[in-house]
Each structure stands twice: as structure tokens, then as C-alpha cells.
Amino acid sequence: xxxxxxxxxxxxxxxxxxxxxxxxxxxxxxxxxxxxxxxxxxxxxxxxxxxxxxxxxxxxxxxxxxxxxxxxxxxxxxxxxxxxxxxxxxxxxxxxxxxxxxxxxxxxxxxxxxxxxxxxxxxxxxxxxxxxxxxxxxxxxxxxxxxxxxxxxxxxxxxxxxxxxxxxxxxxxxxxxxxxxxxxxxxxxxxxxxxxxxxxxxxxxxxxxxxxxxxxxxxxxxxxxxx
Amino acid sequence: xxxxxxxxxxxxxxxxxxxxxxxxxxxxxxxxxxxxxxxxxxxxxxxxxxxxxxxxxxxxxxxxxxxxxxxxxxxxxxxxxxxxxxxxxxxxxxxxxxxxxxxxxxxxxxxxxxxxxxxxxxxxxxxxxxxxxxxxxxxxxxxxxxxxxxxxxxxxxxxxxxxxxxxxxxxxxxxxxxxxxxxxxxxxxxxxxxxxxxxxxxxxxxxxxxxxxxxxxxxxxxxxxxxxxxxxxxxxxxxxxxxxxxxxx
Ligand code: HEM
Ligand code: FES
Numbered sequence: 001x002x003x004x005x006x007x008x009x010x011x012x013x014x015x016x017x018x019x020x021x022x023x024x025x026x027x028x029x030x031x032x033x034x035x036x037x038x039x040x041x042x043x044x045x046x047x048x049x050x051x052x053x054x055x056x057x058x059x060x061x062x063x064x065x066x067x068x069x070x071x072x073x074x075x076x077x078x079x080x081x082x083x084x085x086x087x088x089x090x091x092x093x094x095x096x097x098x099x100x101x102x103x104x105x106x107x108x109x110x111x112x113x114x115x116x117x118x119x120x121x122x123x124x125x126x127x128x129x130x131x132x133x134x135x136x137x138x139x140x141x142x143x144x145x146x147x148x149x150x151x152x153x154x155x156x157x158x159x160x161x162x163x164x165x166x167x168x169x170x171x172x173x174x175x176x177x178x179x180x181x182x183x184x185x186x187x188x189x190x191x192x193x194x195x196x197x198x199x200x201x202x203x204x205x206x207x208x209x210x211x212x213x214x215x216x217x218x219x220x221x222x223x224x225x226x227x
Numbered sequence: 228x229x230x231x232x233x234x235x236x237x238x239x240x241x242x243x244x245x246x247x248x249x250x251x252x253x254x255x256x257x258x259x260x261x262x263x264x265x266x267x268x269x270x271x272x273x274x275x276x277x278x279x280x281x282x283x284x285x286x287x288x289x290x291x292x293x294x295x296x297x298x299x300x301x302x303x304x305x306x307x308x309x310x311x312x313x314x315x316x317x318x319x320x321x322x323x324x325x326x327x328x329x330x331x332x333x334x335x336x337x338x339x340x341x342x343x344x345x346x347x348x349x350x351x352x353x354x355x356x357x358x359x360x361x362x363x364x365x366x367x368x369x370x371x372x373x374x375x376x377x378x379x380x381x382x383x384x385x386x387x388x389x390x391x392x393x394x395x396x397x398x399x400x401x402x403x404x405x406x407x408x409x410x411x412x413x414x415x416x417x418x419x420x421x422x423x424x425x426x427x428x429x430x431x432x433x434x435x436x437x438x439x440x441x442x443x444x445x446x447x448x449x450x451x452x453x454x455x456x457x458x459x460x461x462x463x464x465x466x467x468x469x470x471x472x473x474x475x476x
Contacts, residue, residue, distance in 0.1 A: 003476050010429060010433055011437075012462075012463060014439060015439055016467065085438060086396070086397035086398075086438040086441070088331065088438075089330060089332070089398040089437055090330055090396075091331055093329060094296060095246065095326060096324045096326070097299045098298060098299030101300065102394060102444070102449055103443035103444055104443070107442065107443035107444070180442075183442075184441070184442040187459070187463075188440075189463065190460045190463035190467065
């Protein structure tokens with residue numbers, strides 16, 4: 001084994017990959033959210049459709065989006081490797097546990113939280129990414145130029161109360177994943193410092209509340225608009 | 228006080244083991260937890276039964292030998308060693324569940340006694356420094372800033388009891404290993420082997436079969452010596468900078 005694979009196969013190396021991919025996904029969430037919030041502009045989806053078009057054609061964005069898929073995949077693969085290794089490290093468990101007195105529920109259940117996020121991602125990708133890229137799409141004209149009417153697809157999906165409920169619940173799981181994951185990633189990278197760690201923890205909690213809430217707000221508002 | 232003890236009994240490493248329930252009477256609330264077990268064992272010996280085996284040595288909270296998982300927590304309800312835990316932390320008539328440390332790397336020897344020599348092997352892998360063998364050096368010859376000396380001393384407080392491993396949902400030894408790496412990495416005397424030490428101790432920790440770190444902080448919360456997880460962050464820095472810059476392929 002070369003020193004690179006040896007390092008990445010160590011427990012610390014596996015966690016390094018979790019933290020780096022996790023932080024990238026956090027950055028991705030911000031960009032994705034800014035794009036999605038345009039769905040709420042009072043312009044019948046014009047800004048959003050133009051944005052969707054530019055995202056689909058911009059070569060830089062396409063490279064980043066391939067990287068994004070790879071990072072999600074890496075994050076999931078390493079979460080499975082780590083969780084399996086961690087389970088094996090304690091083959092016989094305790095009869096009694098008072099874990100709630102020494103750690104948060106989220107920190108102990110990152111695997112469960114992540115699994116729900118993964119299910120959400122698959123449903124989400126099938127419903128939007130796949131349909132928009134490969135499905136039959138309605139078109140709309142702005143200033144004589146024809147655009148895919150992504151807004152119409154999204155609005156149709158968000159008029160279904162079950163889909164909206166599923167979306168909101170999943171954002172709750174994302175919030176708990178981030179409430180531990182955000183600050184945890186910095187600790188994994190070795191970035192623990194008396195000056196910055198209290199701030200990182202506060203920003204992490206703020207981020208884990210704000211971002212999933214704004215994401216969840218979009219389908220809720222669009223559902224109400226559809227009534 | 229009267230208590231009901233639910234204790235893990237296991238004859239040897241290959242025995243399946245199971246819980247046995249013992250009533251104990253005449254327990255004083257001023258007894259230490261281990262003295263309470265001594266009372267139980269005296270009764271068992273008088274009856275001709277095999278006493279409950281548990282580890283202990285100094286009974287002063289300094290050696291790290293005692294190791295019981297009491298009511299779901301290593302060393303019981305207080306953040307101290309089992310030998311420094313007193314029965315006043317429990318109430319009359321309470322049922323107390325006593326289990327051994329549970330980790331693949333800490334195999335059970337008998338009853339509540341586990342083999343923690345995995346920790347010794349981690350230390351052997353790199354927890355030492357090179358020293359000059361000339362004349363006796365003057366005291367304070369090597370200047371060390373007070374805050375650095377304090378951090379090194381804080382890390383050196385680790386008594387290697389294994390409560391961190393017992394508390395961690397992953398049975399991870401990161402807190403122990405990071406304390407041992409930190410106490411030497413912080414000091415000038417530890418610089419000679421600095422990179423090799425981080426690489427070797429982490430590799431040994433993994434080879435022993437301990438889990439990875441999820442940063443739950445359970446180890447820090449349960450450590451009787453209050454070792455901080457800032458040491459784990461330091462170990463991560465030491466390890467990653469070591470593998471990136473050392474000559475060890
Ligand atoms: C947008 C989606 C996601 C984001 C932003 C995200 C972010 C993060 C971050 C920042 C961490 C902390 C890394 C560390 O402790 O160093 C983390 C940990 C974790 N993630 Fe995710 N994650 C996402 C999706 C997923 C998915 C889909 C799964 C898996 C099925 C998953 C499973 C896990 C697990 C198991 C851990 C803890 C690993 C451990 O230390 O034991 N995550 N995530
Ligand atoms: S017996 Fe020495 S620390 Fe408890």
C-alpha cells in the first residue's frame with residue numbers, strides 16, 4: 001500500500017474524507033438554496049427558469065455538478081465503511097446505556113439521519129434532476145427565446161401535499177445531521193481553537209436551523225399558492 | 228443501605244457469560260463503590276462461591292486500574308474513577324447494573340476484568356522520547372512557556388483507564404491516543420520522534436481494532452481526568468501533517 005492509500009484507509013483518513021466531502025456538501029447547500037429561493041419571486045418563474053437554463057449549460061457548473069455527485073457518493077461510501085468499522089469495534093454491546101447524559105442524540109445517530117437524507121436525495125433527483133434532463137419538458141418563451149419550464153414541473157410537484165410533507169420532514173433530518181456535522185467537520189480537520197471553536201459551534205447551529213428551514217419554506221409557500 | 232446488584236459474570240474469555248443478581252445488605256453510604264463490592268465478595272467467599280472479579284489497585288484515583296460500567300456509564304454517575312465513587316451517589320433500594328468495558332480491543336479476562344494491554348502497545352509504538360545520556364542537565368535548562376507546559380500536563384493527566392473507549396459508541400481510543408501524542412508533541416523533548424510517533428501510534432490504535440471518532444464528545448464527558456477533545460483535534464493535525472511531510476513511505 002502506498003502512503004496515500006494507507007492514510008486514507010486509516011480511521012483518521014476516512015474521517016478526513018467525511019469532513020471534506022461534508023463541508024463541500026454544506027457549500028453546495030448554500031448555492032442550491034440561493035437558486036431555489038428564486039422560485040418564490042413574483043414573476044411566474046421567469047428568473048428561476050433562466051437560472052435553471054444557465055446552470056444546465058454553463059460548463060463550469062457542469063464540472064462542479066459532476067464533482068458534487070462524486071462527493072455525495074464518497075460521503076455515503078465512507079459513512080458505510082466507518083459505521084461498519086465502528087460497529088465491529090464493539091461486537092457485544094451494553095445492557096444498559098446512559099449515553100444521553102454524555103452526548104447529543106444527533107451525534108450518535110448520524111448514520112440514521114444520513115440514510116433519510118440519502119432517500120430524500122434519490123427521490124429528489126428522480127423527480128427533478130432526471131425529469132428535467134431526460135424527461136418530456138414543457139417549454140416557455142421569454143423575449144422570443146425558448147426555455148425549459150422547470151418552474152412548472154416544480155410547481156406541479158409542490159401542489160401535492162404528500163410531497164411537501166415528505167420534503168419538510170426530510171429537511172428536519174438534514175437540520176439534525178448538520179447540527180452535529182457542521183462543527184464536527186472542523187474538529188475532524190483539527191481546527192479546534194479557543195478563539196474560533198465557540199463561533200464555529202454557534203454558526204453551525206444557526207446554519208442547521210436557517211438553511212433547512214428556508215429549503216422547507218419553498219414547497220410550503222408554493223403549496224399554499226397552488227390552493 | 229440495601230441494594231440489588233445486577234453483575235456480569237463470565238468464567239473466562241471463551242465463556243458466554245450473563246448477568247447474575249445479588250442482593251447486598253448493610254452497605255454504608257460512606258463506603259466506596261469498590262468497598263461495597265468487597266462486602267459482596269466476602270459474603271460470596273463465606274458461602275463458598277466464586278467472588279466477583281474486578282480490577283483495582285491504588286484505590287486513590289491515580290492508577291487507572293479500576294474499570295466498571297455502572298448503570299450505563301463508565302465509572303458510574305460521577306465524573307471520577309470507580310474507586311473514588313461513593314455509595315452516597317446511590318439511593319437505598321436501588322438496582323445497580325455493573326458491566327465490563329465493552330470493546331473488541333479489550334477482551335474480557337473474567338467477570339468484570341478486561342485486558343487493556345492494547346493501550347500498552349499503542350504507547351510502545353511511539354509514546355517515548357530520545358534523551359541525551361551525558362551528564363545530569365541543569366533544571367529548567369529547556370525553556371517551556373507556561374501555557375504549553377500546562378497543556379502538556381493536562382494531557383499527561385490521562386491514567387489510561389479506558390473510560391473513553393467504554394463511553395464511546397464506536398469504542399474508539401482517540402481520546403487516550405491523542406492525550407499520549409499531545410503530551411509529547413507539545414514539549415521540546417518530544418520533537419525528535421514527533422512525526423513518526425503520530426504515524427505509528429495512530430497505526431497501532433487502528434491495528435488494535437478500536438473504532439473511529441464521530442466527535443460525539445462522550446469520552447471527554449466521562450473522562451475521570453477531564454482530558455479534553457481538543458487533544459483529538461491536535462492528534463488529527465499531528466497525524467495529517469506527519470503523513471504529508473515525513474519521509475516514511
Ligand atoms: C446534503 C447532504 C449532506 C451534508 C451537507 C452532510 C454533511 C456532513 C458533515 C459536515 C459531517 C461531519 C463530518 C465529520 O464529522 O468530520 C457528516 C457526517 C456524516 N454523514 Fe453526512 N452529509 C450529508 C449527507 C449524508 C448522507 C446522504 C449520508 C449517508 C447515508 C451521510 C452520512 C453521514 C454519517 C454516517 C456521518 C458521520 C460519520 C462518522 O463520523 O461516524 N451524510 N455529514
Ligand atoms: S484503583 Fe487506581 S484509579 Fe481506581
